[in-house]
Amino acid sequence: MNRPGEIEVEFGVPIPGRILPREAWVQTAVKRLPEPPPLDLQRLFGRHAPVVVDIGCGNGRFVVANAVRHPEHDHIGIDILPVVIRYATRRGNQRGLSNTRFAVCGGFEFVTRWLSPQSTREFHIYHPQPFKDAAQRERRLLTPEFLVAVHRALEPQGRLFLQTDNPRYWRYFQMVVPALFDFAAHPQPWPEDPRGRTRREIIARSKRLRVYRATATARYFADAAQLEELARTLPRPDFDAAD
Numbered sequence: 001m002n003r004p005g006e007i008e009v010e011f012g013v014p015i016p017g018r019i020l021p022r023e024a025w026v027q028t029a030v031k032r033l034p035e036p037p038p039l040d041l042q043r044l045f046g047r048h049a050p051v052v053v054d055i056g057c058g059n060g061r062f063v064v065a066n067a068v069r070h071p072e073h074d075h076i077g078i079d080i081l082p083v084v085i086r087y088a089t090r091r092g093n094q095r096g097l098s099n100t101r102f103a104v105c106g107g108f109e110f111v112t113r114w115l116s117p118q119s120t121r122e123f124h125i126y127h128p129q130p131f132k133d134a135a136q137r138e139r140r141l142l143t144p145e146f147l148v149a150v151h152r153a154l155e156p157q158g159r160l161f162l163q164t165d166n167p168r169y170w171r172y173f174q175m176v177v178p179a180l181f182d183f184a185a186h187p188q189p190w191p192e193d194p195r196g197r198t199r200r201e202i203i204a205r206s207k208r209l210r211v212y213r214a215t216a217t218a219r220y221f222a223d224a225a226q227l228e229e230l231a232r233t234l235p236r237p238d239f240d241a242a243d
């Protein structure tokens, strides 16, 4: 049970923001995404502000930290697993983060169905599951179609932040992402999060695994058909991710 004023610490690394008294808590869970889509972001947040989306947000460390640091931005964390979204929403609620929402949803479905074109300033994807078992490779999040959908949902010059500790997934990022984005590797830890930006980064670094980071800025395509062509022709993520 968290007490008001408390700073939460996970693996020795504080999570930004303080636990507020109960009367200042808010409701960050989106229990049901609207049907029919898309999401009306202005209505959801009650204002018009740049939107930051974390796909596969896990327990919400990055979303919560960024929402505390950037009250001028709105944030959405998505994960397919209800239990991690419960942790994330509790963190957002108890910090009074009115600029934050969390929902249970698959990343591909969320981007393709609920986000309108050019609606999003930034996407963040930290440590997508590599699915090392060959029978599960189909479940990998980063596919050419997914990248095209992310590109479509981004504002012009919008950015995608990517990170993994799986060297084969990293090689795949390097192979496909530059076809749609200006890709820049970022080998050092993010300056605001020197000990780790997410739970998985903190765990990976404690195991002395190398962490690969990149930022990718959406390139301009005059012809949407070019993007469709890339979705069809870029290599699929069917690499062997085993150690």
Ligand SMILES: C[S@@+](CC[C@H](N)C(=O)[O-])C[C@H]1O[C@@H](n2cnc3c(N)ncnc32)[C@H](O)[C@@H]1O
Residues within 6 Å of the ligand: 055, 056, 057, 058, 059, 078, 079, 080, 081, 084, 105, 106, 107, 108, 125, 126, 127, 128, 129, 141, 198, 199, 200, 201
């Ligand atoms: C290795 S964890 C990383 C969590 C967090 N980003 C971090 O870095 O600590 C991968 C997360 O992606 C979620 N996930 C897996 N497939 C997904 C999908 N198709 N859509 C959304 N989330 C997914 C998992 O439930 C899990 O929480």
